[in-house]
Amino acid sequence: MNTSDAPPGLAHQSTVRTVARVLAVVLLLSGVVLLVRGISGFVDQAQSMEVSADFGPVLTIAAGGFCVVLGLAAANVGWMRAQASYVAGETVPVVKQSLEHLTAGPTCRQCGTRNDTSARFCDSCGQSLA
Ligand SMILES: [Zn+2]
Numbered sequence: 473m474n475t476s477d478a479p480p481g482l483a484h485q486s487t488v489r490t491v492a493r494v495l496a497v498v499l500l501l502s503g504v505v506l507l508v509r510g511i512s513g514f515v516d517q518a519q520s521m522e523v524s525a526d527f528g529p530v531l532t533i534a535a536g537g538f539c540v541v542l543g544l545a546a547a548n549v550g551w552m553r554a555q556a557s558y559v560a561g562e563t564v565p566v567v568k569q570s571l572e573h574l575t576a577g578p579t580c581r582q583c584g585t586r587n588d589t590s591a592r593f594c595d596s597c598g599q600s601l602a
Contacts, residue, residue, distance in 0.1 A: 492550035496543050503539030506532050 482488055510532030517529055548555075577589040578601040585596035593600055 489550055489553065492546045496547035496550050499539045499543030499546060503536045503541075503543055506536030506539060508536075510534075510536055 510529045513529035513532060572589050577587045577591060579586050580594040580597060580599050580601065582599040583594065583597045585594055587595050587601060591601060
């Protein structure tokens with residue numbers, strides 16, 4: 473079987489991505505709900521001035537935090553392509569520009585100034601580079 477034509481990544485890449493996004497949204501939402509419920513329960517408990525051994529609110533907050541962390545991890549996987557595209561879009565033009573500066577463009581026959589690869593006239597003396 474020829475696998476060289478296959479796109480890079482997992483066999484079910486887009487499915488994984490969709491699942492990760494759905495998972496991220498569900499986990500973040502339930503995490504926030506758990507956090508809010510846990511905190512309000514914690515506040516209620518503090519206001520009632522009862523020293524109880526009830527760890528319910530604390531556990532709820534912990535569970536909420538856990539869900540949020542997992543949700544963020546899933547979001548990272550689900551939107552990695554968008555992130556990578558963004559980063560590439562930001563960095564590639566800069567890298568390209570830098571490389572154009574580093575690679576030798578046409579050198580002026582008159583004054584010896586090295587010009588940009590796309591330059592048609594010398595930056596320094598205006599001599600035609602054609
Ligand atoms: Zn020149």
